[in-house]
Amino acid sequence: MKLLRVGAPGRERPALLDEAGGLRDLSGLIDDLDAAFLAADGLARLARVRPDELPALDGVDLRIGPPLRPGKIVCIGLNYRDHAAETGAALPAEPVVFLKAPDTVVGPDDTVLVPRGSTRTDWEVELAVVIGRKARYLASAEEASECVAGYAISHDVSEREFQLDRGGQWDKGKSCETFNPLGPWLVTADEIPDPQDLGLRLWVNGRLRQDGTTKNMVFPVAEIVRYLSHFMVLYPGDVINTGTPAGVALGQPDPKPYLSAGDVVELEIDGLGRQRQTLAPA
The missing domain is CATH 3.90.850.10 (Fumarylacetoacetase-like, C-terminal domain)
Incomplete structure (x- = not known):
């Protein structure tokens, strides 16, 4: 999977890049791509999701932010x-x-x-x-x-x-x-x-x-x-x-x-x- 966060600084939402290069919204499934998500085995849970079942991200601020905020x-x-x-x-x-x-x-x-x-x-x-x-x-x-x-x-x-x-x-x-x-x-x-x-x-x-x-x-x-x-x-x-x-x-x-x-x-x-x-x- 290719995971990213899009939106204005400080207001990014989690997203997934599908095989066609389109962006799919993950905000209905997870709060953010962060330490809590990773610690709760979030990657394994997302791997079971079909990208085509996720809403497309169209018509929003598509600035790409950092994919996560690191602890250190x-x-x-x-x-x-x-x-x-x-x-x-x-x-x-x-x-x-x-x-x-x-x-x-x-x-x-x-x-x-x-x-x-x-x-x-x-x-x-x-x-x-x-x-x-x-x-x-x-x-x-x-x-x-x-x-x-x-x-x-x-x-x-x-x-x-x-x-x-x-x-x-x-x-x-x-x-x-x-x-x-x-x-x-x-x-x-x-x-x-x-x-x-x-x-x-x-x-x-x-x-x-x-x-x-x-x-x-x-x-x-x-x-x-x-x-x-x-x-x-x-x-x-x-x-x-x-x-x-x-x-x-x-x-x-x-x-x-x-x-x-x-x-x-x-x-x-x-x-x-x-x-x-x-x-x-x-």
Whole structure:
């Protein structure tokens, strides 16, 4: 299934994308696509519903919002071999873990704001993993895979000066408002049989900047989930941003082509849809 939320910010309704590309209204069946829905085995219940029996969503505000509001966003840094190489970093022996504020999440086509004083706002296309059941001290990759509800596209926007040069932790350069467009869909895990065989691409102003594959991850999805479960409890609705391939502005020759107001970023992952954002000043 491809699940999404449509409508004005803060007033989104849950929906399903049918096989013909039409939107079907889920608001008569569920309150929202959220942690409570996932924890109550909502995906299994929806799988028994015939999309053609659901009302079509026509003539309403069809802005696509984020497919869910995560409880927390856990991020993995330097998780692609080519990205680590372009930034001059050694491959990590264990996953590099940091957190991103959940209120950074916006819709896949919403405006991204360049922070005041920023000169080094950067792009990062990432595979997002959505947790569907409580994960605590998992013993194996198989157990970890059973905790994955599905996948989405995440744009892990970053401000590199805030992240790397201003002291403290990476979170400062990751948690600026609008810095995590998510969606358009939550694609259930059954539709993505191998998350380690997905292409990721990102364009800035029409120029292809990132063209990678999840085959190049240092730590695969199941290992990330298993590993994190030994340091924190993962709950339904939590999101894991799993890292980005090579091609970010940070890894380019000087002068590095960081983002500025007016730039347009487009990104896609195989089977997970596409995003498009225009940048504006905060």
